[in-house]
Amino acid sequence: MLKVIRKIFKKMKREVISPVSWDNLRRLQPLATGFGYNRGTPVDRHYITSFLSAHRADIHGQVLEIAESSYSKQFGTNVSSYEVLHVQPGKDVTIIGDLTNKASLPANYIDCFICTQTFNFIYDFKTAIEGAHHLLKPGGVLLATLAGATQISVYDEQRWGDYWRFTIQSAAKVFGEIFGKDNIEIISYGNVLTCTAILQGITAEELLPEELDYRDPVYPIIIAVRAKKA
Template sequence: MKKSYVASAFLTFRDSQVLALVDFKQNKTLTIDNKYWLTILEIFIHEQSLEEAYQKFEETNSTKISEKQLKQCTKVRSDSDDLVVMLANKSLKVLKKGLMSLLNPEYTIDLTAISQENFQVITCLFNPENFSAHEPEINSFETFRQSSEYLETLGLLSPAINTIDWGDLRRRFPLCNLFGFTRGIPIDRYYLDKFISEIRPQVAGTVLEVGGVLQNREFYQFSKATEYHTLDIAANPGVTQVGDVHDRAMFKPDSLDTVVIFNVLEHCHNPWVVVENIYIWLKVGGKCFCMVPSAQRLHDFPGDYWRPLPDGMQQLFQNFCHQKLYVYGNPLTVVASFMGISAKELSTDELDNFHPDYPVTTCIVAMK
């Protein structure tokens, strides 16, 4: 099947580098260190076929940018406070005041028409002198194809409109109805293991695990726990205390060194009350280790009320003197989590590649 692409990127210039913005807060970026990539991206604004795009690429390399284009690009640069270039299907726009001006036409300049004259507008906007003179040339269809595929892996090129191959994901039901257990280890369990490996040395002293069982002490290898208590709303083997975590009378104030609460807060109708109780139960200097799902199917046993996100977790634990977030996930693992795809079906790189706008699980270490 012949490949066809469309550009899908937001580019800016910062600290003498051209950067692709990966998240809205601009905390994560990708460096564009080859000026030919800019030309490729611009061509795919207008052309979709890989073969036709390569022909345009060859023509562009043998043509100089016009004076008209040069003057307009220079003016745009001088008029922009926080220049961001948006590349989309059949559209090249400059956002004069950054991403916040995305929906404000007053701060948007449409350069689509001038780009069609010669696919060098983006290069001109970011000044070709900022790029190395020794960067690898793209001098054949094969090197052009390889560069296009690489830009696709970076998320800067995507399949052209109406050409997405949904494959096995074009289905009415998930691949596994129960989180991925029928296929292997669920995605969130993989991230829980990563979080536990980070916190294991800190889980010490008198420990309460909410929603767990005594066997977890050995399973999680919490070897520094001198006492291990478990709390659940139902009497089950391995539960040392039956009761509601919303009830402050369950434990004495300042009686615990550690509270572990994994995948429980989403089942609490008033999670802020639960966190307040944990704060009261902990000794000064004591720590709470909490994990919640941010992207996961409903699991209402007994109820499923919330999906706390990273900002929400910080708000819930705001009274603690120190907080540290551990957030895991990316677009691929969000889809995998909802579809019941197991962790073993993805590579370690695919699982560990973090995107701040697509959390699967959010964890926090909070100290009283």
């Protein structure tokens, strides 16, 4: 019931309380903060689910996420265990460890690691990617998304830091060095309109499917990486 109420409120927020006026975006404050969560689905989350949906076949066996297992449960098939990594103990945490400290991580353990919007919050991101590689079984797959042209996440900045924004070129270089350039696939999602939308807090529900689906590599909201351990 609470989910339904929240959904109704977000719809009212979008359509009644503060509808988008595309002809009047000359403003110093965004239409909504927090990526537009209080209005609907943030555009970057729409792209993340599109990427994971396209790679459902990889999400099987022992599947790992950071802090929770919502995407594993949404997109996984033939999952033998839902693993959750965090630096601190928690209700659903199965691996207490730090991606930048291999000694805290099991080796060759995971079939699929879903790691969304995480490496941009880790200062030593290259070591963290090496930690992800360390966790995977041979043949295991990392499905990672990285922030591109998006605002700072105040929530994360205040807790552990928000350090980096990536490009296709930087992602290809760092993941290629660790996984091997022949073992990675990289795609970007976004265009100038959806970049404008996410910066303003305008949500996926307020855009047309063809506007969301158009990809312009010059305006990446997220960089998505599929990396396979040799």
